[in-house]
Amino acid sequence: MGQILDGKIVAASLKEETAAEANKLRDNGVIPKLTIVRVGANPSDLSYERGALKRMEGCNIATEVKELPEDINQEDFIKALKEVNDDKTTHGILLFRPLPKQLDEEVIKYVIAPEKDVDCLSPTNVAKVMEGDKSGFAPCTPTAVMETLKYYNVDLKGAETVVLGRSMVVGKPVSMLLLGENATVTICHSRTKDLSSVTSKADVLVVGIGRAKMVTSEYVKEGAIVVDVGINVDENGKLCGDVDFDQCIEKASLITPVPGGVGSVTTSVLAKHVIKACKLQS
């Protein structure tokens, strides 16, 4: 029976450091601020927004929510985003994704100011993640995976790591971050042949595939470390991950729960990124 990797402890530790930094900035007359740009009122955006606002408050970071109409056109959206870019009191910008279909993310990603882009929408920041250049902002969720492994002293050097999922918000960036720590990285996905034979080679298995409880015990090697990035709602309306926790904890040495795992670390990383952005700008 494995041990639980407790995201709440990791989040609290990061929060403490970040709050101290925020207070130092405030002592010098700078108020770090995150502006959230939300189009419409999507429930999953609102759920993340609640958590993010609460975390910023706990870190003494100021916030503003710029709510834009669901049917806003591309031109008006870009104008609104440029206003936030130009707002001297805003250091970090979180733009919820995916955007409604009339808005073209392929265009908009070039508009957000890279130095305020705390969740890695801008191609400038994506490139830095690829290059292993730590001066930019990696997306918060993959960074939360790395912070969790670091807090628990997981040695990634030369480790056999498998990432299940290839999205731009989890799979691809987390693979680059793992590579940056000298892990051996295999990326697999829904089209991978004999998926469970690939994932069961992993010493460290990171799962972000977006399918509730898909990873059952045959996907996991005895003694593996399992990190579950999924946030789904199960048949009883409860939050659950992409990993079948009750099955996999029997085989894993360490495993993150949902809720209370990586998801709880993400907003602390967001706060840390706002402070980093603030320091770069002041």
Ligand SMILES: Nc1nc(=O)c2c([nH]1)NC[C@@H]1CN(c3ccc(C(=O)N[C@@H](CCC(=O)O)C(=O)O)cc3)C=[N+]21
């Ligand atoms: N640029 C961008 N970045 C995002 O990270 C992003 C986004 N856009 N758009 C919306 C989705 C949705 N999302 C959620 C995160 C946590 C919970 C959630 O339920 N969190 C639990 C904790 C979960 C846990 O403890 O594992 C809570 O706050 O209580 C929900 C939704 C982020 N998103």
